[in-house]
Amino acid sequence: MTVRGRLWAAVRALLVPAALLGLWEFLSRGGAAATYAFVPLGKIVAAGRTALSNGELAGNLLASAQHACLGLVTGSLAGVLLGACLGTSRICDRILGPLFHGLRQVPLLGLAPLIGLAFGNGAGAKLLVISLAAFFPVALATGDGVRNVERAHLELGRALTLRRRQVFRHILLPAAAPAIVSGFLQALAFAWLATIGSELLFTASAGLGSFMQQGEANGRMELVIVGMIAIALVGLAMNGLVNRAVYRLLPWHAVAQK
Amino acid sequence: MAAGGSRAALQIRGVAKTYRLHDRTLPVLADIDLDLERGQFVSIVGASGCGKSTLLRLIAGLEGDYAGEIHIDGAPITGPGLERGIVFQDHRLLPWLTVADNVRIALLNRPISTGDAASLVREHLALVGLQGFESAYPHQLSGGMAQRAAIARALINAPKVLLLDEPFGALDALTRLRLQGELQRIWMRNRSAMLMVTHDVREAVYLSDLVIVMGGSPGRIVSRARVPLPHPRDRALPALREIEEEILSQLIGPPDASANRAVAAPTAA
């Protein structure tokens, strides 16, 4: 695209957001009630600047990121283990499979009161929810990936008289890797969602969800909106990272897909 | 062309195989007797479904449950073994490994040092004409090159018998011709016994010392044709064409009379 073309595309993309912001500002001038709901843009910007400078935003962002990462790692590890089990052992699949698929259907956030009651309302409950959110997609993808390893490759392993451990390391795992990675990337999105959700649903500690919750409790819409913008930015960043990761980690797969 | 030693490299006696499908039985092979001498190149030709691939898989140890005996160097086979290399029709290179690593994987269960392994790999890649492609990935290779890598992998353990299951079946005609020449060159350098299954009679006659014709259901050995011509061979040799037509006539009936007339016409003019 030419420079002029790119410029035009940028203008077009910003047109609607600009219009929406204008609408918002207009609505905020409509009186006390309106100002409460549609906080003037100036106030939002000021709140944002304050939150940035006093480290509140950064601190909460980091806390959310920490929760998400911890849950992601625990859930993914458990997921890979169970998925490998389900994919390789028929007995394992037969016994644990129905249970796994049944539990998978239950909406996690709907279980929040249950988990809150059983594990208290604090960090443990949050970690459990986030881990579970990551666990199911990874386990599912791993199971599928392992089960769908091409027969031809497994037969090659037999022809080369490879032992079970060697087959697992050199054939099963690499063959299932694309599936596992895509499951992991899905888990990333779910874990982030579960992080925000669990921060809202359980007692406040640190995190973007709690940040917004406090803003709501104090009737300060501008803080809530700052929180939402931060979440949106993190989401966009994650998307970009994910796309780049796929390209780097799985070169042979990505090229083959082309 | 027995290269000394009275014991054949591969001995097959009275092999028969039946598949059991629920309550039906499907006989696929019956009364197979075959000897493969050391350094000999033998091809098996036959129509689809005559069981020739099944026979190869039995020898490779990838399938069992058969009647009869299969011995290699006098010892009965029990499952797959590195003394029998196999080249499949689809190259089966692992897509996540480089060419060199794909060949090296055949050495996993051999007690040799990494340095020795690396030089063995290089040597065999050079043998099949792939020097310089050690770090390439399979998706970057053409079909012919990938198959050559598969041949290198199958040869690296110096097998007593190299089994080839329609190795060039998935390649285009030109590449097939070229690789046939390559295989002949490799075999002349290497001189391991080769047992190739193919549906291409011309290919079989060009490469082999002995062509086994299989047919019927269950598959049996219908005839054996010796090709007593020295290697390397010229494709244009009329002797090759004669043997080829002889075999073809066994497989698909005598040549069409009208076709003969059409061929004869130009020379008459």
Next chain:
Amino acid sequence: MSFISSTTIAARTVLGTPAADRARRAPGFDRWLGWLGPLALLIIWVAATRSAGDGAAHMMVSPRQVLDAARELAGSGDLADHIRASVGRLAVGFTIGAGLGLAYGLVAGALPAVQSLFGSTFHALRQVPSIAFIPMLVLMFGVEETFKIVIVAKSTFFPVALATAEGVRGVPRSFLDVARVYRLRGLNLLRYVLLPATLPPIVTGLRIALGRSWMVLVAAEILAAESGLGQMMERGRQMLRLDVVLVGVLFTGLAGLALERGMRLVERRLARWRRA
């Protein structure tokens, strides 16, 4: 190909590995194994509640207690009220969100100009999970019905719009060419080409949106509501009534399952012409 070859191939595919052989020899046993897991779980649950002391009474709730609680709630009409409230909100919000989503998706899919204008905003707003909208919507609309309906609508809008746009964009050129050759226009074009081609992905989008919105609604009810399954569960949690919470979980799950199955049936009927 001779009879032998095709059946040989079939035999090899069917017989496969020794493990598969073993399983095939005893098919009934295999299916029976499937019930082992849930059965074991049930047994452990009952045993745990039996052996637990009084101190853990609020923690350990036996299956019987759950059934009793369910019967109690059903009898008093509370359960029905909660379910009706939740499903009602879902229906209204879903209809609004799906309608808007379809409209936007149709326009955005058909007119690239629209996509280039609204695309970036759409994409950015999509990044914010529906749950994160709750604080803002509560401040705007209070804890009444409006906020829940809005959040269900938001949660429905994006997946439906996306699926619709992709469905419209994905109509193969070849079908449109055939339509042009036979001079299909307007209503006929819609009926014979566009609708059947785009309906399957749209219905899939609707199914996904429905499932997601149900979850979001229950979460919203947990946080701020006067009635509904989510609120019932939250109150149960506050009163330390695990049995009530479990009844809520059970019905939430059942409703979600019913909704999903229902949508899948619709999907399958509409997509009968598709290859499996």
